[in-house]
Amino acid sequence: MSKTILIVEDQQVLREIMKEYLTDEGYLILEAGDGKQALALFQEHEVDLVVLDIMLPEVDGWSVCRRIRKTSSVPVLMLTSRSDEDDTLLGFELGADDYVVKPCSPPILLARVKRLLEGQQRRPSGGTLSGGAVTLHVPSRSVSVNGTPCNLTHTEFEILACLLSSKGIIFTREQLITKIWGYEFAGDDRTLSSHIRNLRSKLGEHAGHIVTVIRSGYKFEDNP
Structure with a gap:
């Protein structure tokens, strides 16, 4: 359609x-x-x-x-x-x-x-990703935090799905930008930083699941 x-x-x-x-x-x-x-x-x-x-x-x-x-x-x-x-x-x-x-x-x-x-991101097998307080349902593109729905934008969802699909693995900023926006991306690091900041804000007290690794990038941790 x-x-x-x-x-x-x-x-x-x-x-x-x-x-x-x-x-x-x-x-x-x-x-x-x-x-x-x-x-x-x-x-x-x-x-x-x-x-x-x-x-x-x-x-x-x-x-x-x-x-x-x-x-x-x-x-x-x-x-x-x-x-x-x-x-x-x-x-x-x-x-x-x-x-x-x-x-x-x-x-x-x-x-x-x-x-x-x-989307350009390869989806993991299975319909649900979870880590710590966060649960992401791929088919419905829905996210909940401790059972409470969390309304994410398309790009915020893609970033979270990418990090959740490889928990504990560090993604460099360049890797995330390529996975989320593709090689034709014309923005800069501030674009990614802004989306990460908004995503953490929506996760509230559980924002610590998204860990910044100094001079490396970002990763998702079950118990930050």
Whole structure:
């Protein structure tokens, strides 16, 4: 079944270019020219991914992302024409999974979309991963901490699944970036750091399961 992508971009020309390219790849496209229309479409349709511009009329992209995250963990790919890293980090804090700086080439956009929709991480056998207080159910993409549901974004889930699948094994930052974002990743270490920080925040008092190994990387420990 074809995946449905909601493109939220106020520049019609750019929106049409993205729509045409993604449609040619077999995706179903919904379009919104402002944040208010985007939220309405998101509620009315089953959406698999949101491509979301930051600077929007009516309701800005940050607010749209925040409201989506109240009810859904659907992947969110943010578009920004700004070079200020604070904009990107704020997007991650609000629950965005990845970002593309405009103007972006269609192949780069497609690579990011495919990464979020299809994933590049090899899944371990079995449906459930667990460690300490954390349980991750792969088929339903759900996580619980001491039996309490923990709502993670797509990227946070991928990072946790990667670490949980090889408990006690240290992943370098480069290895994690390659597994989660792929070789075409255009960000930097701060992108990974931001997602790790958000993931730990959601694990609360059990954040210590994700251990930072100085000058090496990260690992998951049952008893940190």
